Amino acid sequence: xxxxxxxxxxxxxxxxxxxxxxxxxxxxxxxxxxxxxxxxxxxxxxxxxxxxxxxxxxxxxxxxxxxxxxxxxxxxxxxxxxxxxxxxxxxxxxxxxxxxxxxxxxxxxxxxxxxxxxxxxxxxxxxxxxxxxxxxxxxxxxxxxxxxxxxxxxxxxxxxxxxxxxxxxxxxxxxxxxxxxxxxxxxxxxxxxxxxxxxxxxxxxxxxxxxxxxxxxxxxxxxxxxxxxxxxxxxxxxxxxxxxxxxxxxxxxxxxxxxxxxxxxxxxxxxxxxxxxxxxxxxxxxxxxxxxxxxxxxxxxxxxxxxxxxxxx
Numbered sequence: 001x002x003x004x005x006x007x008x009x010x011x012x013x014x015x016x017x018x019x020x021x022x023x024x025x026x027x028x029x030x031x032x033x034x035x036x037x038x039x040x041x042x043x044x045x046x047x048x049x050x051x052x053x054x055x056x057x058x059x060x061x062x063x064x065x066x067x068x069x070x071x072x073x074x075x076x077x078x079x080x081x082x083x084x085x086x087x088x089x090x091x092x093x094x095x096x097x098x099x100x101x102x103x104x105x106x107x108x109x110x111x112x113x114x115x116x117x118x119x120x121x122x123x124x125x126x127x128x129x130x131x132x133x134x135x136x137x138x139x140x141x142x143x144x145x146x147x148x149x150x151x152x153x154x155x156x157x158x159x160x161x162x163x164x165x166x167x168x169x170x171x172x173x174x175x176x177x178x179x180x181x182x183x184x185x186x187x188x189x190x191x192x193x194x195x196x197x198x199x200x201x202x203x204x205x206x207x208x209x210x211x212x213x214x215x216x217x218x219x220x221x222x223x224x225x226x227x228x229x230x231x232x233x234x235x236x237x238x239x240x241x242x243x244x245x246x247x248x249x250x251x252x253x254x255x256x257x258x259x260x261x262x263x264x265x266x267x268x269x270x271x272x273x274x275x276x277x278x279x280x281x282x283x284x285x286x287x288x289x290x291x292x293x294x295x296x297x298x299x300x301x302x303x304x305x306x307x308x309x310x311x312x313x
Contacts, residue, residue, distance in 0.1 A: 005115040006032075006090040008097045010160045015278070015288070022058060022098070029094030030057040032113055035076035035106040036099070037064040049083025059083075061113060063105075063131075064280050071264055071281045076109035077127035084112065084119045102150070102158055104130035104143035107166050116167060132282065133257065134224035136194065142173050144222065145190030146183060153182075197225040207300070210307050211235060211258065214300040223254040223283065234259045234311060235268075237303055239296040248291035251299060255282035260311070268306040274299070 009025060011017075018039050022031055032050075041060045044051040046069065050061040061079050063070045090097065090113065099110045105127040111117035122139070129137035130144050146166055155162070169183045179187070200206070206215040211234030213226075220240050230236050233256030242250040251274065255265055264281040271277050276289025286292055292299065 004092060006092045006095050006097055006113070008099060008110050008114050008116075008160070008163065010158055010163055011098060011100045013101045013158050017100070019053065019056060019058065023056070025096070025098065027057075027094075027096045027098075029091055029096070030059060032059050032061050032090060032095065032097045034061045034080070034097055034099050034110050034113060035064075035103075036062060036101070038062070041065045042067055048086035048088060049079040049081075061109060066266070066281070071262070073128055073132045075105045075124070075127035075131045077105050077112060078124045080109040080112040081119050081121065081124050090114070099163070100158065101147075102162055102166055103147045104140050107143050107163065107170070108139075110163070111167060111170075117170075130224065132224070132227075134222075134227040136228075138173070139170070141190045141194070142169065142183070142187055145186040145188075148222070149182070149186035149189055152189075193222055194225050197221060198229050201226070201229040206230065208233075209300075209304050210312060211256065212237060212300065212304050212307055213256070214239070214296070214303065216240070216296050220250060220252065220287075223252045227254060227257050231257045233257070234263070235265075235303060235307055237300070239299065242287070242291035245290050248293050249296060249299070250285065250287050250291045251277070252285040252287070253277075253279065253283065253303075263311055267310045268303070269310075270303075270306070273302045 016037055016039050022033060038060050041051050042065050044053050050059045051065060052059045061083060062076050063074050097110050097114045099106050108123045108127055112119050112123060126137050126139035129135040130140040146169060169179060172179055206213045213230045213233040214237045217238050217240045226236050236254040236256050238252045239249050242248045253265055265284055266281055274286055274292050276286035276292055277284055
């Protein structure tokens with residue numbers, strides 16, 4: 001890690017921010033909004049490693065905008081590396097990196113942009129594993145595991161202290177120094193989840209029709225971990241009882257590794273039969289919308305019909 005860095009501001013986690021929301025942060029120089037969506041960013045100007053507001057010093061270094069350039073295996077860390085590779089380093093004296101959550105991609109992207117982490121291409125590989133392929137990657141598994149374990153244990157909402165802890169764990173991990181018990185448990189849980197995903201598939205818990213692999217689970221599972229073991233799938237879907245509303249079903253969708261280039265979950269128009277659903281081109285769920293009362297077999301039929309109509313016709 002580097003000692004000289006641009007400040008990182010941690011803001012509340014929510015799915016959408018406006019430009020006016022970011023103006024309230026009072027950043028003197030350029031604001032690098034990292035790994036979260038800004039409303040209207042699709043109309044901004046493409047720049048190396050992101051999208052720039054036409055009138056204000058805000059750059060969205062983020063892969064969530066609904067743009068053709070983002071409908072591919074790219075994560076915010078890759079954009080951060082691209083930005084630094086183009087010589088667009090932030091000014092530590094006036095600029096700020098802003099994040100609102102602590103998954104692998106957000107931690108790595110903010111670390112690279114700020115200068116806390118070296119611009120190592122391996123971080124880009126880790127972010128792709130975490131966001132797109134579910135590949136076995138030690139850095140991705142550590143950071144994804146920490147993020148999940150933090151939430152499971154009811155730790156405080158996203159904060160600078162959490163981010164500093166994650167960076168410290170990453171530093172220890174990369175130096176081969178021992179992790180504390182919390183981080184060890186987080187990594188073990190992540191590895192257990194990966195093994196559990198493999199076991200579910202091996203035990204025939206997923207049914208297949210028209211490239212849709214659908215499984216009804218007892219507990220939610222990180223969707224990316226299913227991708228490597230369901231590599232023939234166009235679409236991976238899971239259903240489990242919603243934790244806050246157990247009479248309803250939480251559905252999680254992932255674009256499968258076998259999907260053709262250019263395919264997007266948005267084309268399936270899932271919101272038409274599940275108004276609670278939301279997500280980006282390659283992943284989504286209805287968890288924040290409190291799930292659905294559609295039975296899993298009905299939901300599966302709707303997905304198969306949508307895939308047949310949009311991708312196979």
